[in-house]
Amino acid sequence: MAPRATPLRAPSRAARPPGPVGVTMKVVRGLFSPLPRLRTPVATLGAFDGVHRGHQRILAETVSWARSLHGQSLVVTFDPLPKAVVGRAGALCITSLPHRLALMERCGLHLAVVVPFDATVAALPAEEFVGRVLLGWLGARHLVFGRDSTFGRGGAGNLRLLRRLEDQGVLSVRSPAPVRYRGKVISSTAIRQAIASGDLRAAAAMLGRPFSLLGTVVPGHRRGRALGFPTANLDLHHEAIPPDGIYATLARVGRKAYPALTYVGRRPTFLRDAAETSIEVHLIGVEADLYGRDIEVQFVAKLRDDQRFPTAQALVAQMEADRAQALALIARQRRNEPLAARRS
Incomplete structure (x- = not known):
């Protein structure tokens, strides 16, 4: 059963979590x-x-x-x-x-x-x-x-x-x-290479936080909504993206973070030979009009590779399984966060 949707008021685009010492930069x-x-x-x-x-x-x-x-x-x-x-x-x-x-x-x-x-x-x-x-x-x-x-x-x-x-x-x-990681000085180049290869664990270790993308919500084809999985389509402003696939993520909107499924790929079930990679974020259990707003997407884990499904019904069945797996992984991460923080 899909989680019950709750309305979300879209915050000001400029909203950001405050700095650790209460300074507004x-x-x-x-x-x-x-x-x-x-x-x-x-x-x-x-x-x-x-x-x-x-x-x-x-x-x-x-x-x-x-x-x-x-x-x-x-x-x-x-x-x-x-x-x-x-x-x-x-x-x-x-x-x-x-x-x-x-x-x-x-x-x-x-x-x-x-x-x-x-x-x-x-x-x-x-x-x-x-x-x-x-x-x-x-x-x-x-x-x-x-x-x-x-x-x-x-x-x-x-x-x-x-x-x-x-x-x-x-x-x-x-x-x-x-600062070093695995004996080497941490660099932006090394992090870009880790992201491109899909090694998000290494990227997070070098970043000191989960790898994330920031994008502006733009209009899409609304296919996700028709399938019962409304998505926010992101314009990423040329940020590096991980390999195609479906990911368990946290979507930060203003001061709050919501469990989410994030799709990175070219939508092979509906399009053939798409030229551009799409980034689509399904905020689990949330309804909102976020057009024009910024969302920061924090990556928790990759669930599976992108794939083409024979029917829309087969895609929906897999997405329901993805959603359940994502919620379990995100809940586990949140339980382990204090321990991870002590180890860092």
Whole structure:
């Protein structure tokens, strides 16, 4: 028997879980845009694609240092990601900009500065970036920086350069040790590879949280509703997706998370040779009009591969079994969450 549906009021699209220290992060977009008044700013700088455990250590150090100085913490990040401009054009990101900002806010930062990354910014010499952007515009004389990170023209801005500037009294620098997984430094590249191969356990271990996608609900063909499984169809803003299949997931809408079935695939039962992969989320036992809203989908486990069914009735029977299995897996995960948290 299908779970009884309960109505859900769609929250404001901007709704996000608050940061751990009760800080609502402000966002400034554009290089040299007007800034809020900053008190002893402590900055960090980077793409932060995925906001993984290594990034989280850097962001936590930024917040902690700012707190010790009775100052404010800020992150400078880029959109599009630098790799899309000077590297592998067309490569998918782990987290789109809205997803990245939501995850950064949960780290307790006061301010995020989004710099549009283009050829002009890419050509800016590293020392000029420090002088004009970090010191001149942001007034940040305290910087937390990743040991393998780079910035500026040709990637000349690195920890060695920053240490030299520190020796000259230009700024103070901290560089936390990198975080490792299975003996290797965690990187966005390694996480993208894990997602693409379907190793969501490894991806979650490196991310420090379940792998998730953030997408905007867009109109679909409404086939799921006709079958008794209404779905929210997501536009993912070029985020990396796992292999085709049916997954047990949690769908976060505003401040609440709901058990869900998520389909990744090309709908072979209804379409032949579909060009694009679809992401469809069935919120179990929930009714809502979520068009235009953002949903974060946290992946719990893969249930099965995508497949073509001979009839719609056969598909429905399998989806009912999928739903029961998903609810059992999600209930088990929720029971184990406190233990998992103690182990991390």
